[in-house]
Amino acid sequence: MGCGFGIILLFVVHFVDAQTRQSLNGDWLLKDESGEYLDLNAKVPGGIYTDLMNNGVLDNIYAGFNDVEYKWVARSNWSYYTTFEVREALTDYYTINLVLEGVDTFSTILINDVEVGTTQNMFVKYIFNITEQIKVGDNTIEVKFLSPISAADDLAAKHEQNYVVPPECVPDSYKGECHVNYLRKIPASFSWDWGPAFPSVGIWKDIYLQGYYCTLIEYVVAEVLDTGDNWTLSIDTYFSPPADIVGFLGFELETANEPIIVRNWTILTVPNEYGEVVNTTEIVVPKTSVETWWPNGYGKQPLYTLGVSFDSVFDYSYKEIKIGFRKIELIQDELEMGRSFYFQVNDVPVFAMGVNSIPFDILPENSYNQERLNHFMSSVATYTEMNMIRVWGGGVYESDLFYQLADEYGLMIWQDFVFASSMYPADDDFLSNVKSEVNHQVKRIQSHPSLALWGGNNENEGNLASNYFNTADNFEVYKADYIKLYIDTVRDEMRRITKNANFVDSSPSNGIETDSEGYVSLDPGSLIYGDVHFYTNNRDSFDTSIYPIPRFSSEYGFQSLPSVSSWLTVTDNLTDLSINSDFMKHRQHHPDGNDPLKNLIEFQLELPSEDNEYYDEALIYYTQIIQAMSIKIETEHYRRHMGRVDNDGRGYTMGALFWQLNDVWVAPSWSSIDYTGKWKMLHYFVPGFFSQELVTGHANSDNQLEVYHILNKEYGVGEKWINLTIYAWDSFTPVNSTQFVGEFEPVTSTLIATLDIDQYLSDSGCGSVEEARFNCFIHFVAGLGTITLTPSNYFFPSKFKEANLVTSNLEILAVDNFDAEGLRFLIALRADAPCLFVWLDAGDTKGHFLENGFIQHSLVTTVIFVADEPTTVESLQATLTVTHVKDPKYFPTKV
Structure with a gap:
């Protein structure tokens, strides 16, 4: 019976299952091709490094110098x-497909010793018709992987005959590999300045057989359009061929009231010009029947x-997805100078407060670990008010769970396509490969309400415009390739599939x-258009x-070192923790080495003597202070320019995404959470500098203190107070305080006061004008009535x-468990003078503090520790330590 007879028999026959x-x-x-390794145990999904570790062929790849030792893999x-x-029931179907959701990367696939297909893109779902190769009973499958190093070299050699x-x-x-830009594979797997080279191979996502008679639903892309009193839900349903099938296409949408049910009579005709069999259905959803989705901190x-x-x-085929009703726009209105660049959600301007993520592990199968x-x-959304994550282009399109969690937590996603910091080829084979990737990934991800923006690439327009890779002599060729890839292929394919997606070229x-300048601007880092990246490691x-x-x-960031307990998971040699050790130099991949870490400290802090037994520990701790404070200062700088512009047209700043959230191994890096999951001081600072409302101050070029009130959204109506309280370094009793009052507009940074620093402190009782600044510091807070905001x-x-x-002497007074599960502990600290950057460390006890790296300007302070798994007071006490900048063990009293 052929599929085309369905219209006659629709009400007569319906196959079960x-x-x-x-x-x-x-x-x-x-096994390996040489025959040295045969019949090793493997897990699918998985990858070669994990399997070789599990078989005892490799030790822990993340430890020591193993990234170099294991290059042979x-x-x-x-x-x-x-x-x-295979049971007989499966072979009854007209079509049996082998589906590979993710293959890394170059492989040949054989079923019962017959080649059924090849793969060449890690980011594509491959479907091979194996109806003729499959049989009832036992079958064999072999996936033969080509070395990614060899594949990259071969493709480069072939292309370089031209240029x-x-x-x-x-x-x-x-310490990495070459020519990754010829592959559609995680670019960072060939190494980056924060990670090792582990170019894995393997079946890294699900693999399965799928049988059907005539067709099944392959993708559902649902997009929400704002049409006034209603939402219009536009649903594209993509089917696997063949076509010319008749049936009912049904939609059921859960709402706050009765479900909305739509049932269409559908005739699937021949594929469209892009080879797709697709149905488009629009459903009107009254806004009264659903609640609106908001970013974290806004609803x-x-x-x-x-x-x-x-x-x-x-056939009967069914797919289910979760959607949210929202409107996200990228606003680029003309201004007196340049254009705006900000996200507006449900007609509300949003200051994007967020972070860049890299792969959650260097091994792709681990990066998807739930x-x-x-x-x-949860570290981003539950404990901070961050509302955006940029998924960086040198990494990977994240797992379905990642986007589901972003939906649930209200984290808008800036999704780069996976191209970063390189030129790329633009021959027909490469472009066709990329087009398949874009087609699959956009259909997979676009329905998520968290998806706010697609980005064509990371830094490649800037690299081309600035001649970073010495392309000037052949600029027009590289520019033409750039346009073919990111505009004609990536952008156009993305826009073909979507209806309301935001996109930036780079x-x-x-x-x-950028578009008006021919897609490669003279200055892609202009301060009056678009976005910028900024790094420095040699200035104050x-x-x-x-x-x-x-x-x-x-993008902006500063490096720091992971905590001692994290280092000890990858080395058992304490001498490796010296900043000048071979191990530490090996782990530092930035071309400038480790010197900037120490130099940035020395701008601000006195280091202990190098012969102090705690010197290495102190240096690690001090790098985290400098990283946390530098990101705080830079972030507040950006936030102070919200809602205002200077004489050069600079300002109206509406986003700050620091680099970076996570690590792929234990090493010096820009992360706020290290590879072991331990929060650095920076992550503890995030709730402060990314608060929806904040008071901040900085010294301007005239040595004046400018105090600003920053308000992202309407938060507390009425006249608010702002207190400036002055403390001396040797006392918990305030020296003086000043109060300002006012009402403040949202999406605005308001200048509250401009004070001569030295005179203000001197008048407040901190000593002479010449000495006052060295004796005191200022505390800011704002509130409404009796409530601190x-x-x-x-x-x-x-x-x-x-x-x-x-x-100051700082001690742990007490540790108490205050829940029945043994997960939450109250820690009391006592000091005899104000302490800077009080740092509690739980050692091997996994968990986090609700506050850390803080300024203690009271005699006793209490802090809560949340353990990842049940523990006891005794166990926590055994691992718990506390330190601060002037810890006596770093600076012992001279006799």
Whole structure:
């Protein structure tokens, strides 16, 4: 019976079990081409490094110098193979497909020793028709992987007959591999300045057989359009061929009232010009029947289930997705100078407060680990008011769980396509490969309400415009390739599939101004258009004059070192913790090495003597202070320019996304959470500098203290008070205080006061005009009535190394468990003078503090520790330590 007879028999016949999926996940075997390794145990989904570790062939790849020791793995060709049983019921279907959701990367696939397909893109779902190859009973499958190093070299050699596509290799300091830009594979797997080279191979996502008679639903892309009193839900349902099928296409949308049910009679005709069989249905959803989805900090994140079913004589197919009702716009209005660049959600301007993420592990199968994802996403949304994550282009399109959690937490996603910091080829084969990738990934992700923006690439427009890769002599060729790839292929394919998606060609870019300049601007980092990236590691990072004043800052960061307990998971040699050890130099991939870490400290702080036994520990701790304070200062700098502009047209800043959230191994990096999941001081600072309302101050070029009130959204109506309280370094009793009152507009930074620093402190009782700045510091807070609305903030009028700090004794008074599960503990601290950057460390006890790295300006302070798993007071006490900048163990009293 052919599929085309469905219209006659629709009400007569309906096959039972109309589609079947048989998973091939589980235990496989593994071998290498040379025959040295045969019949090793393997897990699918998985990857070669994990399997070789599990078989004892490799030690912990994340430890020591193993990234270099194990380079041979990626230079070998490996095969995964297994036997599986097929029951007769499956072979009754007209079509049996082998579906691979993710294959890394170059492979040849054989079923019963017959080649059924090849793969060449890690980010594509591959579907191979194996109806003729499959049989009842036992079957074999083998996936033969080509070394990604060999594949990259071969493609580069072939292309370079015409011209080189730079960079040919990563910098030597990366200890990495060459020509990754020829592959559609995680670019960072060939190494980056924050990670090792582990170019894995393997079946890294699900693999299964799928049988059906005539067709099934392959993708559902649901987009929400604002049409006044109603939402219009536009649903594109994509089917697997063949076509010319008749049946009912049904939609059921959960709402706050009765479900909305739509049932269409559908005739699937021949594929469109793009080879797709697709139905478009629009459903009108009254705004009164659903709640609006908002970013974190702006409202709730209600999600609604949309079920889509196809029911015919032959097949029944069903897909279910979660959607949210919202409108996200990227506003780029003309201004007197330049254009705006900000996100507007449901007609409300939103200052984007967020972070850039890299892969959650260097091994792709681990990057999708549910426990790790939950930890990082909750660390962003539950404990901070961040509202955006930029998924960086050198990494990976994240797992479905990642986007689901972003939907649930209200984290808008700036999703780069996976192209970063390189030129790329633009031959027909490469562009066709990329087009398949864009097609799959956009259909997979676009329905998520958290998806706010697609970005064409990371930094490649800037690299081309600035001649970073020495492309000027052949600029027109590279520019033509750039346009073919990011505009004609990536952008156009994305726009073809979507109806209301936001897109920027690159980051940084000048937004739509870039388009008017022919897609490669003369200055992609302009401060009056689009977004900017900014890094420096050789200037005083506490000096706000070094930072740009852009429309949107989408990348900025400073390095620090992970905590001692994290280092000890990858080395058992304490001498490795020296900043000058071979191990530490090996782990530092930035071409400038570790010197900037120490130099940035020395701008602000006095280090202990190098012969102090705690010197290495102190240096690690001090790097985290400098990172946290530098990001805080830079972030508040950007936030002070919200809603205002200077004489050069700079300002109206509406976004700050710092670099970076996470790590892929234990190493010096820009992360706020290290690879073990431990929060650095920076992450503890995030709730403060990303509070929706904040008081902040900085010293301008005239040595005046400018005090600003920052308000992202309407928060507390009425006249608010702002208190400036002055403390001396040797006392918990305030020296003086000043109060300002006023009413403040949202989406605005308001200048409250301009004070001569030295005179103000001197008049407040901090000593002479010449000495006052070294004796005192200022505490800021704002409130309404009896309610405090902002977190504590501070202004330090002198460098810490010049201030008259006191070598205070700080001790843990008590540790008490105050819940029945043994998860939450109250820690009391006592000091005999104000302490800077009080740092509690729980050692091997996994968890986090609700406050850390804080300024203690009271005799006793209490802090809550939240353990990841049940523990006892005794266990926590055994690992708990506390330190501060002038800890006597760093600066013992001289006899």
